[in-house]
Amino acid sequence: MSRLFVQLGAEGFLLGVLETLYMTVISTAVAYLIGLPVGVLLCITDKDGLRPMPWLNRVVGFFVNILRSIPFIILIVALIPVARAVVGTSIGNGAMIFMLTVAAAPYVARMVESSLKEVDRGVVEAARSMGAGTFAIIRKVYLPEAKPSLIVGAVISTVTVLGYSAMAGTIAGGGLGAIAVTQARPSGAEDVIWLCVVLIVIIVQVIQELGTLLARKTDRRLRSGPKRASGSKKIQNKI
Amino acid sequence: MIELKHITKEYSSGEGRTLALDDVSLTVRDGEIFGIIGLSGAGKSTLVRCINLLERPTHGQVFIDGEELTAIGRKRLLLLRRNIGMIFQSFNLLEQRTAEGNIRFPLEIAGVKRRAAEARARELLELVGLSEKAESYPSQLSGGQKQRVAIARALATGPKYLLCDEATSALDPATTDSILQLLRRINRELGVTIVVITHEMRVVERVCDRVAVLDSSKIAEEGEVSEVFSFPQSEIAKQLIIPELIRSAEGGGGKKLRLVFRGESADRPIISKLAIECGVAVDILYADTKRIDGKAFGHMVISLPEDGEEKVKKFLEGQKVSFKEEI
Ligand SMILES: Nc1ncnc2c1ncn2[C@@H]1O[C@H](COP(=O)(O)OP(=O)(O)O)[C@@H](O)[C@H]1O
Numbered sequence: 001m002s003r004l005f006v007q008l009g010a011e012g013f014l015l016g017v018l019e020t021l022y023m024t025v026i027s028t029a030v031a032y033l034i035g036l037p038v039g040v041l042l043c044i045t046d047k048d049g050l051r052p053m054p055w056l057n058r059v060v061g062f063f064v065n066i067l068r069s070i071p072f073i074i075l076i077v078a079l080i081p082v083a084r085a086v087v088g089t090s091i092g093n094g095a096m097i098f099m100l101t102v103a104a105a106p107y108v109a110r111m112v113e114s115s116l117k118e119v120d121r122g123v124v125e126a127a128r129s130m131g132a133g134t135f136a137i138i139r140k141v142y143l144p145e146a147k148p149s150l151i152v153g154a155v156i157s158t159v160t161v162l163g164y165s166a167m168a169g170t171i172a173g174g175g176l177g178a179i180a181v182t183q184a185r186p187s188g189a190e191d192v193i194w195l196c197v198v199l200i201v202i203i204v205q206v207i208q209e210l211g212t213l214l215a216r217k218t219d220r221r222l223r224s225g226p227k228r229a230s231g232s233k234k235i236q237n238k239i
Numbered sequence: 240m241i242e243l244k245h246i247t248k249e250y251s252s253g254e255g256r257t258l259a260l261d262d263v264s265l266t267v268r269d270g271e272i273f274g275i276i277g278l279s280g281a282g283k284s285t286l287v288r289c290i291n292l293l294e295r296p297t298h299g300q301v302f303i304d305g306e307e308l309t310a311i312g313r314k315r316l317l318l319l320r321r322n323i324g325m326i327f328q329s330f331n332l333l334e335q336r337t338a339e340g341n342i343r344f345p346l347e348i349a350g351v352k353r354r355a356a357e358a359r360a361r362e363l364l365e366l367v368g369l370s371e372k373a374e375s376y377p378s379q380l381s382g383g384q385k386q387r388v389a390i391a392r393a394l395a396t397g398p399k400y401l402l403c404d405e406a407t408s409a410l411d412p413a414t415t416d417s418i419l420q421l422l423r424r425i426n427r428e429l430g431v432t433i434v435v436i437t438h439e440m441r442v443v444e445r446v447c448d449r450v451a452v453l454d455s456s457k458i459a460e461e462g463e464v465s466e467v468f469s470f471p472q473s474e475i476a477k478q479l480i481i482p483e484l485i486r487s488a489e490g491g492g493g494k495k496l497r498l499v500f501r502g503e504s505a506d507r508p509i510i511s512k513l514a515i516e517c518g519v520a521v522d523i524l525y526a527d528t529k530r531i532d533g534k535a536f537g538h539m540v541i542s543l544p545e546d547g548e549e550k551v552k553k554f555l556e557g558q559k560v561s562f563k564e565e566i
């Protein structure tokens with residue numbers, strides 16, 4: 001056992017786990033606050049959408065794509081001055097949450113967009129025939145009908161943010177990533193690195209299992225016999 | 240009353256252009272069941288979607304009870320749509336809501352209070368005979384049951400009109416019949432004017448009062464079902480309504496007559512009487528009897544002997560049987 005391992009102890013690792021969870025959850029939540037409306041916008045302004053606005057759709061899509069195509073490590077570096085301006089610091093958990101959110105929001109937007117586009121066009125059409133307006137259709141058709149798929153998307157997004165948070169630990173903030181990269185690696189404490197890896201794997205597994213369970217439980221399409229198998233398989237494949 | 244005036248709809252997708260409707264005009268009278276029949280791709284769905292402006296016609300006007308839908312604002316349009324229910328081939332139920340929740344949906348849109356909406360939903364479930372399925376999700380219902388829920392949902396806001404786009408096309412014949420019966424009842428008992436889009440003759444036969452035949456974006460003919468079914472004028476109507484008759488009358492020499500029996504003439508043994516009274520033997524090339532609107536209704540193609548033509552025609556006139564020389 002390395003000195004660092006002893007030094008950290010159960011408390012040190014627990015703190016790492018909690019910090020990782022804290023940053024992941026907050027960042028994902030804020031990313032959804034931004035990404036969900038943007039995803040909805042992308043879906044309904046599509047040329048086949050509820051309110052086609054090709055021009056707006058292209059502009060928003062363009063910015064989303066740009067942010068999505070920058071590798072996270074580079075994005076962090078680029079965001080350091082921005083974080084200093086917005087959060088007041090370029091290190092620590094606050095700065096890291098800011099960076100994670102910026103990276104995750106466009107990802108979430110695309111995730112939401114693709115979930116909403118899975119909603120049967122016929123159902124949307126039926127709602128239109130009843131005199132439902134755009135807002136009512138978003139709130140009462142798109143979001144509830146896409147709920148299982150949105151939950152699956154949220155799981156994938158959370159896991160992605162978790163991965164980012166470990167990466168971001170190299171530059172700012174704490175958590176398991178920071179422990180492994182900034183503390184353990186220089187001192188060659190391999191046991192610490194490995195435990196961090198194991199802990200991250202466990203966290204990912206737990207999030208995924210819980211999310212899948214929740215998605216399946218909320219999905220009313222899976223209640224009946226023959227559809228069950230294919231329905232849950234679809235969800236499994238996505239994860 | 241639904242009035243479509245010179246409706247043209249053109250789709251332009253990418254490089255290609257499709258003229259889905261070409262100067263279509265028609266009127267659906269209050270209280271009737273109006274059928275629109277045509278082959279796949281004829282423009283039926285486009286036509287019915289122009290009625291509630293789910294699709295905006297490129298040219299032409301839509302009037303509902305004298306109000307021009309094509310001229311009003313979006314708010315007013317959304318309001319008027321509550322007066323025009325619609326059902327679909329694929330049912331289009333909300334999968335994440337129960338049967339009752341689906342029926343409550345249009346009421347929520349209309350701002351009806353939860354309690355009142357629940358009561359109304361129960362009432363409608365009873366109307367369509369699905370009271371015990373209130374808490375079932377669409378995935379737990381059969382096709383016929385789903386369509387019943389869809390009908391109940393379409394009627395929730397008490398519309399005056401109901402549009403049905405291939406509503407029975409995904410159902411087996413027995414289920415189709417039960418849905419058609421339900422539509423009839425809704426028409427008779429609730430006084431709902433119904434527009435039925437279909438490619439199936441059976442459907443028009445069973446429920447429609449009047450019918451328009453749509454052929455490649457245009458109305459080929461229109462009229463009372465019994466009229467159009469007795470003597471279809473257009474090629475397309477003949478193909479749709481009496482395809483076997485057309486085939487049976489093809490080829491072979493000699494003079495042929497097409498007879499149409501309606502009402503009581505369909506129940507009398509006219510051909511054997513003809514043989515006895517006129518002393519001529521006729522060949523029956525085709526014969527078919529149906530019931531439309533409770534009345535017997537038959538088509539027959541006979542080939543005539545050279546010399547008996549006049550005698551036969553006179554006899555048929557005496558018997559009040561309609562006939563035509565060209566098939
Ligand atoms: N949204 C659309 N975009 C382009 N073409 C369309 C669209 N909807 C229908 N069409 C075309 O219009 C024609 C009529 O279609 P439709 O009204 O669906 O026919 P039907 O319901 O009689 O089968 C078809 O040639 C179809 O390809």
Ligand SMILES: [Mg+2]
Nearest residue numbers: 283284285405
């Ligand atoms: Mg169609």
